[in-house]
Amino acid sequence: MLAAIPRTFPLADCGVEIGVAPKSVLVEHATVWTASERGILNDADLLVKDGKIVAIGNNLRSTLLGGLGDTMVIDGTGLHVTPGLIDCHSHTGIDGGVNESTQNVTAEVRIADVLDPEDINWYRQLAGGLTVANQLHGSSNPIGGQNSVVKLRWGENSSAFPLQGAIPGIKFALGENVVRSKNRYPGSRLGVETLIRDRFQSAREWRAAQVKYAALLPDERARMMPPQPDYELQTLAEILEGKRIVHCHSYRQDEIAMLIHVADDFKFQIGTFQHVLEGYKIADEIARHGAGASGFSDWWAYKMEVMDAIPWNGQMLWKAGVVTSFNSDSDELARRLNTEAAKAVRYGGVPREEAIKFVTLNPAKQLRIDSKCGSLEPGKDADFVIWSADPLSVYACCMQTWVDGVRRFDMSADQMMRERDAKTRTAIIALATSEWGKSGGGSDGGGGKGRRGKRGAVPGVQDSDTPPVDDVNVSQGARSGTPLLARMRLNQRDRLMEMVRSGIDPAAIRPGECGCNQMDSWDAIFEITGGEGGVR
Amino acid sequence: MMNNRKSWFVASVVVTITVNATARQSSEIPAPKQQTQMVLRHVDVRPCTPGAKPIPNGWVVFDKGCIVALGAEPIGLGVASANAMEIDAPGHVLTPGLWASATTLGLIETAQVEATDDTSEFGDFHPEIKASTATNPDSDLPPVARNAGILMAHVFPVSGVVGGHASAMRLDGWTIMDRTVNAEAGMIVHWPMMEPVQSRWQSKSFDEQRKDRDKAIAAIDRFFDAAEAYLRARAADPGGAKDARYESLRGVIEKREPVLLDANWPGQIEASVLWAIRRGYRPVVVGGLGAPEMIPLLKANGVPVIVRGINRMPLRESDGVSAVFEVPAKLANAGLNFSIASGDEPAHERSLPSQCGRAVGHGLDVNQALECVTRVPAELAGVGAHYGTVAPGMSATLVLWSGDPFEITTVVRRAWVDGREVDLNDRQTRMHNKYLEKELQRAPADPVIDAPVPVFPASVTKDPHP
Structure with missing residues (x-):
């Protein structure tokens, strides 16, 4: 059995x-949203070979020397094709806790160490057209852990998920979340700044000591203690050297300005401000510094620091010249980032061909993977999505999602x-x-002893990471259930x-x-x- | 935002709204009672009455807060009065005001600031509380929802087992008296989980969980037994002592008020509905993600469902990736009566239209989807005789959309509650306008103003890392 x-x-x-990984794929007669300078092409073809995009244009069938051969042909009549969607703020597939909240600085911990390739949410998100995710540490500490940029290679093990070539990153966080802890410095936005400055200063001095030691003659080295390895300061030194970028959870304009000033002083460039809800108040300053902005499209009012958030935020940052993306920060929302992009059209009138970039090319730029992903251009990875309708429309359904020329989701399969x-x-x-x-x-x-206590062990029994609101306990004594x-x-x-x-x-x-x-x-x-x- | 010109063209809508928004930085002002008859011409009317088709090129007349007549163009001579104000809005869509159902709009401002949270009360049994009591008329949240066409709300308190009265509210008006339409619009009962849960947050064994569940159900029964006994005693001896808690269940026991059974899982739905039927109450299932698995029961007993949000994960790993998106279509195909709520935070009620659109993308009929957020929720809130459709005699609670109401890119152009025009500004448009002003003042960037302020420690800036 x-x-x-x-x-x-x-x-x-x-x-x-x-x-399903055919050698070549040809999508014909589709509306192709290139997320490149070519914009949106009507009745266009997309040709993929060996996991890469070969061409986008008309009548590509005729360019195939030797005919179609074993090319998989997809009739895209009436359908839309976009690049694979990219989520610049994900906590999906992080097994065993998103936060290491015991200290205010945890630069040494790595999300990549707890990457779970079996999380069903990867598959659910593929079913919404997502192909790349920036797995971030949580926001409980001003300096959090190291991120992990992955492709959704569902069906592979964890070593296949990391996206080679993405710049290493780290999560920083400001504002209410990091000062919430009652028994730990910092307790205010004021302390957040001094803490971050202090750690960067230490990292700089630690690295200088290392460099100095390395420059010594062998017999001089033999006479002194080498600088101690320090995974925390090493990580921060990588930021100062431009080898690692900061993805900083931020809400209010003053804290955003603060971190920009810290970065200016320490001569590094911030990768992205995450959430960046008041970014619109200070868009010119973010643009001047050159940081990206990766926000919620329209969340607000859940905390005091987010009362001033407005859905025009994305458009105002974009207009100021900031590379802007919309992210999910949610296993569920990551399944429908396409319609998040529509909110850039609704609030501020971003052109549709630019709005799609909020969830494709712009996050790719922010993760420094835009030479490989984020748009449909020859030479790039064959990450693409086939939609039943205009992807900015609420009526659109994701029909197929391809990652590196491999079909990872198909509605009928x-x-x-x-x-x-x-x-x-x-x-x-x-x-x-x-x-x-x-x-x-x-x-x-x-009871609770199944596969990581999370799912699978007892089929059909509810699994959930959060207590259901419906679960109520009544303390009064009682009969054992109704007769019914x-x-x-x-x-x-x-x-x-x-x-x-x-x-x-x-x-x-x-x-x-x-x-x-x-x-x-x-x-x-x-x-x-x-x-x-x-x-x- | 009344306009004095007799004929008012949609081409000027954008300009008018922008000018108004900048000019009026104060909070939104509720309009006085409708003074002038209004005529909407050349609009795509969606009546939302049962079985009614859209009128692609239609007209609607409303006066003194109520709809007078509607029909297809051309409008007959003399239908509208001579001094009526006319809005010609080709390409626009007119619908009844949308309903936010099973929402906490007005009861809470900032989710993580406890002082702003009136959604919950102590104890398991507090049927006597009413949502309408504390729906703050000056909350900043409802005006944001109005910009998604949501003009009415079925507001739910969220705590306890027998949790209190939901209330039907207008999202416009000076006071809670102005806003309340039906203070006792359903008694909330949070039904316990029927199946034991295996999860890292649940430390209790399956047996312990089952015992808790059985205790909880027995306690609910005992409470209603006592209330019924109390009402019998009161009937026998009207001079006896009054009990506010039991008194508040009179509507439920006399079948005037439905029980709003909070139940998502099939087991909860089954057990709670059977419970309500056995007791002779009028059940409405709220949540309802598992309702497609309980169709025979719901259908046989005519139990309506409030589907509380489809932007959510499937109940189980084994459910299809689109299982929740497909719930409304499955209920529709089975002929069930159901409405759609956003299931979102009250600040995010504006996701409601797009959730309807997603349900349509997954098989729900587009006209039925609109009824799910207009007529049906109005009926379930007990005010279907006055709200929820565009029909003669109904309240002129209307939304004029720039296009398809469900598409995210569509904008609400104008809105009326009981014929009173709604001010479509909100906290967010105010902040937007404020910082547009900064953009104007600062362009091009001023190098002096934008220069970084001097920072501590000074040595850092002098001694950059090589």
């Missing part, structure tokens, strides 16, 4: 069995995969209720087990058939199969 379970990676929902997964679930449950049940094995202890519910539970278990044993997928069982619902069904199964602490 185990043979019926396909060997996918991840070995879970939407796992990949065999990737997705449907087949879902049917496959439903069968897999049935097979596993049948197995669990027959062999494991008889032998007394197969119990994993249940007791009866429901009793009936459902008998009926359900009968159906599962006859090979029916519990997911397919509907109310009316067994008088219960899917979730309660799972519940019943695990009571019987020992999903929670032993076989009964």
